[in-house]
Amino acid sequence: MSDNTRGVFSLIIINKAGGLIYQREFQAGLRKLSTNDYLVLAGTFHGVHAITRSITPKIPIAQPTPSPATGTTGPAAPGYSYPNPGVPVSGLDYLETDKFRLTCFQTLTGTKFLLFTDPLTGSVEGIIQKIYELYADYVMKNPFYQIEMPVRCEAFDRHLGAWLRGRT
Amino acid sequence: MVVYSFYIFDRHAECIYKRRWLPRPTSIVGKSRSNTVSDAAPTGLGQTVRSTDDDSKLVFGTVFSLRNMVRKLGGEDDNFVSFTTSQYKLHYYETPTNTKFVMLTDLKSPSMRIALQQIYINLFVEYVVKNPLSPTEHPGGVGVNNELFEESLEQFVVRAF
Numbered sequence: 001m002s003d004n005t006r007g008v009f010s011l012i013i014i015n016k017a018g019g020l021i022y023q024r025e026f027q028a029g030l031r032k033l034s035t036n037d038y039l040v041l042a043g044t045f046h047g048v049h050a051i052t053r054s055i056t057p058k059i060p061i062a063q064p065t066p067s068p069a070t071g072t073t074g075p076a077a078p079g080y081s082y083p084n085p086g087v088p089v090s091g092l093d094y095l096e097t098d099k100f101r102l103t104c105f106q107t108l109t110g111t112k113f114l115l116f117t118d119p120l121t122g123s124v125e126g127i128i129q130k131i132y133e134l135y136a137d138y139v140m141k142n143p144f145y146q147i148e149m150p151v152r153c154e155a156f157d158r159h160l161g162a163w164l165r166g167r168t
Numbered sequence: 169m170v171v172y173s174f175y176i177f178d179r180h181a182e183c184i185y186k187r188r189w190l191p192r193p194t195s196i197v198g199k200s201r202s203n204t205v206s207d208a209a210p211t212g213l214g215q216t217v218r219s220t221d222d223d224s225k226l227v228f229g230t231v232f233s234l235r236n237m238v239r240k241l242g243g244e245d246d247n248f249v250s251f252t253t254s255q256y257k258l259h260y261y262e263t264p265t266n267t268k269f270v271m272l273t274d275l276k277s278p279s280m281r282i283a284l285q286q287i288y289i290n291l292f293v294e295y296v297v298k299n300p301l302s303p304t305e306h307p308g309g310v311g312v313n314n315e316l317f318e319e320s321l322e323q324f325v326v327r328a329f
Contacts, residue, residue: 030241041237048233055226056255057172057272060190083170083255083274090254095234097249099242116241 007121008164009100011131012038015148016110018046022151026164030100030116045114049091049104056082056089103128127164134159169277171325172256175224176292176312179266181232183224184306185313189325231260231270249281263288283328291320 009029013022020042025032033041058080082089095102096119105113105128113135115128138156139145145153176185231248238248250259257277261269261284269284269292295317296302302311 031243033240037240041240044233044237048230048237051226051230052251052253052258055223055230055272056253057190083172087254092251093253095238095248095251097238097242097246099246 007118008127009116009118011116011160012042012114013135013151014042014046014112014114017148018043019148021149024157024160026161029118045104046112049106049112051091053089053091059083105129105132107132127167130163131160134163170274171277172272172274173223174272174321174325175227175268175270177224177228177231177268177270178306180305181228182307183221183228184309186220186224187318187321188220227258227270227272228268231258231268235260235262250279259284261285261288267292283324287321287324291317291324295320 008026010025010027011022012020015021020039023035023038059082060080090106092104094104099119101117101119101121101124103115103117103124105115107113113128113131115124115131117124117127134156135151138159139151139153142153142155145151171189173186173188175183175187178184234248234251238246247262248260250257252258252275255275257273257275259271259273259277259280261281263269267288269288271280271284273280292312295314296306296312299311299314302314306312
């Protein structure tokens with residue numbers, strides 16, 4: 001029994017419009033919600049994720065020469081930089097609470113994978129990458145899957161469950 | 169580690185105190201106490217300019233939604249401690265009376281739960297709650313922005329980091 005398998009509570013996939021397209025519980029540990037509540041949660045998280053990106057602190061950059069007393073239009077370069085220049089500004093990545101840890105992974109196309117794990121679970125990044133891989137293989141490559149619609153792919157369910165159970 | 173900003177919200181969802189520590193550009197030496205810099209910063213990409221006031225509302229909306237989400241999933245006694253993005257970390261502490269303390273720091277900071285608790289116990293209770301001249305509620309931040317509290321907060325942040 002490894003810590004990794006014990007730690008994963010549930011997975012939620014949110015499409016780029018904020019709609020819930022997949023929800024599955026692997027282990028008890030979190031409260032059960034109704035389907036409606038999960039939909040609300042997905043929508044709320046989608047919004048919060050966008051806000052967390054926009055409240056990123058902006059650090060003013062030293063302007064070599066203050067612009068001569070016009071002050072009307074903004075300079076070509078914005079007058080601030082972000083705390084971690086070079087790293088793209090992201091929304092919420094990890095959320096820690098007393099009882100669980102939420103990891104959010106956003107793909108380049110805006111789909112969000114939310115993984116709820118035990119706070120002590122290690123290598124969540126690896127788990128989420130693998131889930132993304134499985135999603136790409138068994139959902140996106142499924143010719144009958146309609147994009148942005150709820151995921152109902154048996155092969156995805158099966159492989160996901162088997163992989164999570166089989167992790168040693 | 170760097171502290172970017174600090175907010176207190178009361179139980180009526182009102183921001184009763186906010187404070188920013190914007191790291192000054194290296195060429196300018198001095199105390200970075202003003203929050204005018206971000207107010208004036210024009211944004212290039214068609215975004216409207218946001219003031220600190222709007223920022224505090226966004227921060228409140230975020231922590232409020234996340235807190236409710238966490239309580240729904242983890243149970244009533246669960247509490248959200250912090251979240252991390254690629255650029256900053258937000259720490260959250262809520263007192264039993266629903267006063268919310270929020271602090272934005274850089275990514276390298278450890279858990280600030282204890283620190284926020286200390287700010288509540290040693291500064292907020294001592295200098296704001298126990299102040300006979302301060303009102304029970306703090307509409308518009310009245311009573312919180314007293315000298316003792318601000319000075320001690322400044323010292324606390326500077327000393328701790």
